[in-house]
Amino acid sequence: MRFVIAVMAAAIGLAGPGQATVKAGIAAWQKGEHQRAVAIWREAAAKGNADAAFNLGQAYRLGRGVAADSGQAKRWFERAAKAGHLDAQVSLGLLLFDSGARRDGLAWLGRAAERGEARALLVVGTALFNGDDIAPDLVKGYSYVSRAAAQGLAPAKTTLAEMDEVLPLADRKKGVAMALAAVMPKDRATKAAPRSAAKPPAPLPAAAAPSTAGGWRIQLGAFSSRKAAETLHSGLRARLGGAQAYYVPAGAMTRLQAGPFASREAASAACARLKPQACFPVAAR
Numbered sequence: 001m002r003f004v005i006a007v008m009a010a011a012i013g014l015a016g017p018g019q020a021t022v023k024a025g026i027a028a029w030q031k032g033e034h035q036r037a038v039a040i041w042r043e044a045a046a047k048g049n050a051d052a053a054f055n056l057g058q059a060y061r062l063g064r065g066v067a068a069d070s071g072q073a074k075r076w077f078e079r080a081a082k083a084g085h086l087d088a089q090v091s092l093g094l095l096l097f098d099s100g101a102r103r104d105g106l107a108w109l110g111r112a113a114e115r116g117e118a119r120a121l122l123v124v125g126t127a128l129f130n131g132d133d134i135a136p137d138l139v140k141g142y143s144y145v146s147r148a149a150a151q152g153l154a155p156a157k158t159t160l161a162e163m164d165e166v167l168p169l170a171d172r173k174k175g176v177a178m179a180l181a182a183v184m185p186k187d188r189a190t191k192a193a194p195r196s197a198a199k200p201p202a203p204l205p206a207a208a209a210p211s212t213a214g215g216w217r218i219q220l221g222a223f224s225s226r227k228a229a230e231t232l233h234s235g236l237r238a239r240l241g242g243a244q245a246y247y248v249p250a251g252a253m254t255r256l257q258a259g260p261f262a263s264r265e266a267a268s269a270a271c272a273r274l275k276p277q278a279c280f281p282v283a284a285r
Helices: 004-013 020-029 035-045 050-062 070-082 086-097 101-112 118-130 137-148 154-166 169-183 188-190 226-239 265-276
Strands: 217-224 242-252 255-262 279-282
Touching: 004 101, 020 035, 020 050, 035 050, 035 217, 070 255, 086 101, 086 118, 101 118, 101 154, 101 265, 118 217, 118 255, 137 154, 137 169, 137 255, 154 242, 154 255, 154 279, 217 226, 217 265, 226 255, 226 265, 255 265, 265 279
Parallel strands: none
Antiparallel strands: 217 255, 217 279, 242 255
């Protein structure tokens, strides 16, 4: 509950009609008077206050002060998101993504990612990297996750480290340059020397190749819920040739991997057989 309240409180600084009313609702919420808070926000949301609409959506999502109702949560998140409310765009995107409307969810998360929101950058970046419900773009995906990691998002740091293992150094340099260009003011970006973007992640380790005992897997996607990963595996099971499924937690995400394979070449061949499914080899850990 502390996190939710903090998210709601963070929205107070936004301009809009009825901000004093929104603050009154937050004060009631913090006292545990959830029904009163909901009533206050409902009135302000009806008058067009995006913060109130977002908070009302959170109340419906949590089932505090009202019965939990994902449909109502979506309705109020969407109203706030259309008004440009950043947290609402993320919340709506994740709600849609987790409910199976992945393309619609990614569209809203994409808007938030363009504004630099770390959670959105991670989800959209991972989807771009894997080609999950979106055209694959490894470099752009890497740049998005880099920006999320730079903001201190722990799952993004984990994801970035795994991407470092499979993405060639030249592409990682491009991703870093793209990330820097996105956050650097345009006037500075045009004057910056090329070497300003030359601090790429550490080179790929010259690690010993995994043994023939099955040191490689293939990664088929990363999902915000294990259920979504299981659904994809169910659809691919017949084409995996008996390869075992691995559900690898990575912060808020679950990675679907399959294997083991004796070599990187064998894993790459398995990916080739699964086309057009997004797939790439990863070293087993």
